[in-house]
Amino acid sequence: MDASVKRQTLRRLAIAEGHLKRVRKMFDEDAYCLDVIHQSQAVQAALKKVDEIILHGHLHSCVLHDIHEPAGEKEKIVKEIVEVFSKSK
Amino acid sequence: MDASVKRQTLRRLAIAEGHLKRVRKMFDEDAYCLDVIHQSQAVQAALKKVDEIILHGHLHSCVLHDIHEPAGEKEKIVKEIVEVFSKSK
Amino acid sequence: MDASVKRQTLRRLAIAEGHLKRVRKMFDEDAYCLDVIHQSQAVQAALKKVDEIILHGHLHSCVLHDIHEPAGEKEKIVKEIVEVFSKSK
Amino acid sequence: MDASVKRQTLRRLAIAEGHLKRVRKMFDEDAYCLDVIHQSQAVQAALKKVDEIILHGHLHSCVLHDIHEPAGEKEKIVKEIVEVFSKSK
Numbered sequence: 001m002d003a004s005v006k007r008q009t010l011r012r013l014a015i016a017e018g019h020l021k022r023v024r025k026m027f028d029e030d031a032y033c034l035d036v037i038h039q040s041q042a043v044q045a046a047l048k049k050v051d052e053i054i055l056h057g058h059l060h061s062c063v064l065h066d067i068h069e070p071a072g073e074k075e076k077i078v079k080e081i082v083e084v085f086s087k088s089k
Numbered sequence: 090m091d092a093s094v095k096r097q098t099l100r101r102l103a104i105a106e107g108h109l110k111r112v113r114k115m116f117d118e119d120a121y122c123l124d125v126i127h128q129s130q131a132v133q134a135a136l137k138k139v140d141e142i143i144l145h146g147h148l149h150s151c152v153l154h155d156i157h158e159p160a161g162e163k164e165k166i167v168k169e170i171v172e173v174f175s176k177s178k
Numbered sequence: 179m180d181a182s183v184k185r186q187t188l189r190r191l192a193i194a195e196g197h198l199k200r201v202r203k204m205f206d207e208d209a210y211c212l213d214v215i216h217q218s219q220a221v222q223a224a225l226k227k228v229d230e231i232i233l234h235g236h237l238h239s240c241v242l243h244d245i246h247e248p249a250g251e252k253e254k255i256v257k258e259i260v261e262v263f264s265k266s267k
Numbered sequence: 268m269d270a271s272v273k274r275q276t277l278r279r280l281a282i283a284e285g286h287l288k289r290v291r292k293m294f295d296e297d298a299y300c301l302d303v304i305h306q307s308q309a310v311q312a313a314l315k316k317v318d319e320i321i322l323h324g325h326l327h328s329c330v331l332h333d334i335h336e337p338a339g340e341k342e343k344i345v346k347e348i349v350e351v352f353s354k355s356k
Contacts (some may be wrong), residue, residue: 059345078326148256167237222311
């Protein structure tokens with residue numbers, strides 16, 4: 001990962017961590033249950049953003065810099081990306 | 090939330106927290122970027138499970154115990170549940 | 179389903195059907211593949227909207243009108259709603 | 268798209284179309300509302316599968332065959348893929 005991707009990812013990751021701490025706190029303080037779910041969904045949204053930034057950086061290095069790997073290795077890279085897409089929600 | 094819902098939620102929340110710590114660790118150790126995304130998706134899946142358990146408990150108390158609230162209040166409850174569904178990924 | 183829910187659902191369903199016809203057409207005309215995916219995602223978004231309208235109507239009749247069913251039946255209703263949430267993307 | 272991707276996509280697209288016709292039919296016949304949602308979610312799952320097949324084919328041609336485009340054009344391709352991921356549910 002290059003420095004800029006890393007910086008952006010770290011910032012979003014810190015947001016996700018902060019939201020998750022708040023989920024735990026709300027839970028411990030018996031907050032209204034739908035508010036807890038909202039907070040949990042905020043963590044998920046922040047992590048999805050993390051994924052997008054990392055994926056962008058990854059595609060950048062794969063596509064932009066033309067990967068010089070044997071065909072089998074390239075096919076593996078393609079499959080990994082589709083798998084990430086497949087699991088994304 | 091009743092005691093059983095709380096216990097289940099806490100267990101899942103601990104799993105999500107563990108996964109998120111691992112995301113941070115992988116990131117700090119410059120792990121392969123798609124592995125970081127997989128780990129991040131594991132956090133999201135664990136939190137979605139948390140949401141389901143909480144929602145189940147909430148619907149239980151709304152539907153099972155028949156809520157005796159004015160119609161306006163009930164409509165608010167319905168809207169909140171749909172909103173949670175709408176944001177779910 | 180009451181008449182208003184039905185009308186709204188039908189309108190959204192027609193939108194989803196229109197988008198899906200367009201996916202097929204784009205595909206037959208060899209459109210740029212990412213444009214096909216965008217169109218397919220538009221169908222999915224329209225259907226998610228259909229789901230939300232139907233769910234809203236369903237919760238309305240469950241919660242608002244207090245269902246007078248045996249507890250086992252009510253638990254089934256709650257489980258069904260959580261299952262729908264669980265599969266939602 | 269190459270012939271094999273096209274064939275697979277067409278098969279999945281036909282499944283999605285079949286499911287969507289069934290949504291309409293269930294709706295017209297006043298089926299139980301949560302069953303309609305399940306059917307609608309089956310359309311969405313089939314379309315997500317369509318998206319994955321198309322994306323796989325696209326990445327294949329981008330990554331495997333090394334795209335010889337100016338850097339600006341490549342960056343556009345990367346952004347498009349991330350956008351598709353971002354909208355995926």
